[in-house]
Amino acid sequence: MSSIYAYFTFNGNCRQALSFYKACLGGILDLQTIGDSPMSDQLPDYMHDFVLHGSLTSNSLVIAGTDMVSEAGLTKGNSISLLLNCSTAAEARIYYRKLSENGIVTSPLRANHWGALFGTLTDQFGHHWLISYEGSMR
Numbered sequence: 001m002s003s004i005y006a007y008f009t010f011n012g013n014c015r016q017a018l019s020f021y022k023a024c025l026g027g028i029l030d031l032q033t034i035g036d037s038p039m040s041d042q043l044p045d046y047m048h049d050f051v052l053h054g055s056l057t058s059n060s061l062v063i064a065g066t067d068m069v070s071e072a073g074l075t076k077g078n079s080i081s082l083l084l085n086c087s088t089a090a091e092a093r094i095y096y097r098k099l100s101e102n103g104i105v106t107s108p109l110r111a112n113h114w115g116a117l118f119g120t121l122t123d124q125f126g127h128h129w130l131i132s133y134e135g136s137m138r
Contacts, residue, residue, distance in 0.1 A: 006082050008127065011074045013108035014051035017084040018065055024098035027058025034067075038131045081120070091116050092133035099123050099131070 010017055015031060023031045034040055035048030038082035061084075086092035096109040102124040109119030109131060117133040 003062075005062040005064055008125075009069060009074060010051070010065055010067050010125070011069055012050060012067050013125070014054055014065045014067045015049075017052045018051075018056050020124070021063055021099075022056050024095060025056070025058050025061060025063075026115070027056050027061065029056050030054065046057065048122065077127045079132050083130040084133060086131065086133040087136070089117050089133050092119075092131050096131045099129055 008014070008017065010093070018029055018031070031054040032052045033048065033054045034043055034050045037052050039052070040048055047067075051065065052068060053064065053066055055062060055064040063082075069101075084092075084095060086095060093109060096119050100121040100123070100137050104122040106122060106128075107120040109117060112118045115134065118131065120128065122128050
C-alpha cells in the first residue's frame with residue numbers, strides 16, 4: 001500500500017525539531033548526519049552536524065526531515081498543514097498542548113459543529129498543525 005508522509009526541510013535545526021516532535025508524539029527517532037554520510041568530504045565542516053535525513057516513526061505516524069536546503073534558500077509558506085487524526089480525545093488534548101508549547105494557537109482545541117474535537121496551531125518551528133478527534137468526547 002502506498003503512503004504519503006510529511007517531509008520537512010529545516011535550516012540547521014532538524015535535530016532539534018524532530019526531537020521536539022518525538023517528545024510530543026513519542027516514537028523512534030533515527031538521524032543520519034552529513035558527517036556520517038559518504039558526502040561529508042564534499043561539504044564544509046560546519047555542515048557535518050546537519051541532518052541529511054531524519055525520521056520519527058510512531059505506529060502509523062511518520063515525520064521526516066532534513067537540513068539540506070537548496071541554493072535558493074528556505075522559504076516557509078502557509079500552503080501545507082499537517083492533519084493529525086487522533087485515536088482518542090485525550091490523545092488530541094495531549095498532542096495539542098505539547099505541540100503548541102512556544103508556538104501560536106490559531107484555533108483552540110474544542111468540539112465543533114461537525115462533531116469533531118478540532119484545533120489548529122503553528123508550532124515553534126513555524127509548521128502548521130490541525131489536530132482532530134472524531135469520536136465520542138467522553
